[in-house]
Amino acid sequence: MSHASSRPAAHPSTVHYSAPSRARLLALGATGAAALAALAVGAPAPARAATGTSSGRAALAVPAATGGLALWGASSMAGGHGHQGTPLPTYIHDILTLAVNPRPVRNHAHGGTNSGYALLASGAETPVVTLPAGYTGGRVTVQVATASWAVAGTSIPGSIGGLRGVLSSPALNVWQFERTGGSGGSGPFLSDWRAEARDSRHIIWTGKNNITQTDLVQAHIEAVRATARNPADDVLVLGQWATSSDRNGTGTNGALTTLNRRQKQAYGTRFLDVQELLTTPWGLSSHPVRGLNLLDRADVRGDIAAGIVPRALQGSDGVHLNGWGNLVVAAAIITRMGDIGWL
Template sequence: MPPPPIAAAPAAPRPADGSLARTGSEASRRLLGPGPQARPLTLWGSSSMSSEGGDQSTPLAVRIHEHLALAAGPAVVHAFGVGATRSAHTLLMRGLDTPRLRPTGEGAAGGVPVALDSGLAPAGPIRVPGAVDGIPGLLDGSSGTWHFVPEDPAAAVGDGVFRSALAAVAADSRQVLWIGKNNILDVSGVLEDTQRMWEAAADPARDNLVLGQWPTSSDPVGSATAAAVAEVNREQQRRYGAHFLDLGALLTSEEGLCCPPLAPLRLLEQSATHGALERRIVPEELCAPDGIHLNGWGNLAVSWAIVRRMQELRWL
């Protein structure tokens, strides 16, 4: 199942005598005691959003959702990034796609094997809480095939429509969207799926932040994937303006590589960095050993950039 929501708010201190006496001025209480109406933040995406590789190269692992939880506190952060998924899987998790499930075998301890009428195959460790025609349970694709595991083992699961429970979790939250890298060659599909996620927010024009894709060593200038990344980023910049954050530009430009979190690395003094910039890819000093995920330093730069943009948008 997705990880539990992360709440960054510390417990409120109480007077030593245990009384409920209020101290300080009204203004100071408003400043130091944020109200209960802090908007939740929901993160959607694949392995980059789940910070895979974030435990590499830095003394401590750098997880994007943990940094955002600290910055957004006391707001709750829901981290729903799942590695290896494509944008269509995010629509399923968000409850925007409600496929009909058809049992394909007998139920067992691992649940009832099912197929989705959408034809969507599982990817990565995806597990989605939800219900089939009112029967609550878990749609589990982590084994490579879909199974529906009802909360009540005695429940009879037949053909029915699956609706994700995560839709209710995210209903009133702001969204950070980093979806589509695993199916980036389907440019129109990625753009359409991102737009559907955008429109699902309570106030789309204010409640979304779309993160741009970044080019790995497998996406050098001249490659099909580099062209697709550039096209998606360019169109999303046009559509979403200040609500689009170009992380590719952050991680492949001299200005971006000198941002405060990366300044200690002195990247521009290294010849390998200039070679990467010529190929318009992210320098290997910011990538995990597998070459397709950011390491702790890369995640630190991304976290810094997201927090700064959220401040500009007055989310923080």
């Protein structure tokens, strides 16, 4: 990767951006969603008073057909260590919520999960749930034929035929089901979130926790993409980034590099290369972190040379992004949404 002081030249699958200033992004609650979206894509903020004829305004208005955003993934999408680093806790889903307001943002990510969880949560997979014989209600331990890891705290509303309920995990490798209505027995489970997200655009950031299974991760992402109304237009895939444990020469570094390259080729502008964003001037000299002078720091240059995202953008655990890292990624997502016509 290039470490020059100037921003690298754009290529077909990477749209570089001029992001909002750090001060403005940190004051999102005061500036408002419309102003943030306008700043992110380099456009002027909306006028305070409507001008022109009503028919003209309707013709030029941003389409409202989309049902907002559905977010799928694990801890990075769930928030990481956004409470560290920045003066205020900074989470990607919060910033996206402001950017697309009044449309909803539904964050279905859960920390510690593998790519199979996005498959299950999105309804791309409908695994058979085996209930105890004669089940009529209550919370019971069940067997689930799923690619998803059972991770404590996960909870997915859905149905098994006419039987409605919640599939959850109270502990690692344990699944439970609790009836909320209807009746029925064992059978395929379908997440309610699939219908909820039918008219949404999707952002997928999953697979880091089982990154060495590159073919499986890619297959799962493809299956989640297929749940969108128009997968080619309505899905943005985020690439994986190298943590402190993923230095050059490690198996995980090689796997994420392979997967990022594959997705960049497959999805073009519907792919955001987070590793490149966080290890080159594209992101490290962007407005949200310009005042940190990251590229002037020896520790940052050393981390980049080792193939990892600078620890200045990581949380104290060396596994998740801190608030600054989240801020850079959120600004890049908003800019990309503007570039591809989502804003």
